[in-house]
Amino acid sequence: MRDNIMGTVVRPAGPAHAPDTERGSVARITTNDGTTTYVASEAEAARIAQTMYRTDHDAVATVVPFRERLEDSDVARFRDQGYLAIDGLLSGADVEASLAGLHDLALRREELGERIWVQEEPFFQERGSDVPAGDPELRIRKLARFVKADERLAAAADHPNVHAVLDQLIGPGHRLIQDMALMKPPFKGSEKPWHQDNAYFDWTPLDGILGVWIALDEATVENGCMQIIPGSHLDGPAKHFHLRDCQLDDRGVAVDRIEVVPLKPGGALFFSALVHHGTPANLSASRRRALQFHYAAARCRRMTFREHMAYFSDGAYYAGCRDWDMEAGVSRAMLEA
Numbered sequence: 001m002r003d004n005i006m007g008t009v010v011r012p013a014g015p016a017h018a019p020d021t022e023r024g025s026v027a028r029i030t031t032n033d034g035t036t037t038y039v040a041s042e043a044e045a046a047r048i049a050q051t052m053y054r055t056d057h058d059a060v061a062t063v064v065p066f067r068e069r070l071e072d073s074d075v076a077r078f079r080d081q082g083y084l085a086i087d088g089l090l091s092g093a094d095v096e097a098s099l100a101g102l103h104d105l106a107l108r109r110e111e112l113g114e115r116i117w118v119q120e121e122p123f124f125q126e127r128g129s130d131v132p133a134g135d136p137e138l139r140i141r142k143l144a145r146f147v148k149a150d151e152r153l154a155a156a157a158d159h160p161n162v163h164a165v166l167d168q169l170i171g172p173g174h175r176l177i178q179d180m181a182l183m184k185p186p187f188k189g190s191e192k193p194w195h196q197d198n199a200y201f202d203w204t205p206l207d208g209i210l211g212v213w214i215a216l217d218e219a220t221v222e223n224g225c226m227q228i229i230p231g232s233h234l235d236g237p238a239k240h241f242h243l244r245d246c247q248l249d250d251r252g253v254a255v256d257r258i259e260v261v262p263l264k265p266g267g268a269l270f271f272s273a274l275v276h277h278g279t280p281a282n283l284s285a286s287r288r289r290a291l292q293f294h295y296a297a298a299r300c301r302r303m304t305f306r307e308h309m310a311y312f313s314d315g316a317y318y319a320g321c322r323d324w325d326m327e328a329g330v331s332r333a334m335l336e337a
């Protein structure tokens with residue numbers, strides 16, 4: 001246990017939580033299904049936004065226009081910086097269709113049950129509701145596994161422009177491995193602390209996994225657009241800890257290297273699943289809804305707990321963010337698929 005920069009206690013993913021794999025323990029390890037229960041006060045959220053993120057407009061990332069054939073400099077940026085931000089990937093009509101799809105799913109969530117996955121903002125889960133009735137979207141933090149439930153959202157994940165860019169960045173034959181919407185509602189949209197997406201996935205090799213984050217509302221510095229550390233993918237997998245969420249140690253975040261990625265609706269961030277990224281809380285009055293899809297290159301396959309442990313280990317202990325079945329040695333999601 002040690003102090004982090006906010007003066008609160010940081011518990012490494014150590015003995016209290018992680019299994020001793022060498023002794024073949026079958027205990028459920030500290031796992032993560034993508035949810036967090038951490039509720040920051042407004043003052044804490046504002047302090048985190050100021051100390052762990054860039055709030056100035058000087059750190060804006062390069063955004064290029066969509067082009068079916070990427071330029072060499074686009075591919076080089078993705079290779080060297082770990083990201084490529086593209087304006088106009090989806091049209092206004094595509095964005096409207098996705099928003100309508102999300103709205104319908106939010107209205108039908110009871111009826112759909114486990115056909116989709118929904119996480120409410122921890123504030124509402126823990127502290128009840130002050131959301132006007134009739135707008136269920138405003139309670140939601142994340143909505144996932146929806147491509148089988150809504151064809152408009154399936155069309156976004158399968159959009160020809162998305163495939164055109166993916167083909168050039170990770171090669172043809174890629175597969176969709178995650179579909180999610182990040183709803184970041186006004187005032188209560190919580191932080192997604194700094195992390196690497198590979199810590200949450202069980203696919204290898206790690207450099208074959210790519211995220212596509214698509215803005216549906218205008219994403220701004222104020223409402224919590226994506227922030228990234230360019231080049232951080234080249235440092236490989238890093239330890240994750242169960243703090244405000246499953247995340248990197250705040251003290252290791254290279255705040256001075258941060259680039260912020262404001263995007264217009266339909267704009268997208270393609271990013272390596274090894275790039276360090278996060279978003280501060282949305283303390284503004286505007287929504288910031290986004291879609292996030294992850295794709296695995298044709299050469300990728302699922303991996304076991306032991307393989308994940310080899311990537312995400314804190315010495316002897318597991319330091320990743322995945323939900324594992326220790327008896328089977330593979331992720332629960334894989335068993336449930």
Ligand SMILES: O=C(O)CCC(=O)C(=O)O
Pocket residue numbers: 182184192197277278279290292
């Ligand atoms: O959209 C956000 O707020 C962050 C999304 C993200 O990085 C994630 O869910 O992995």
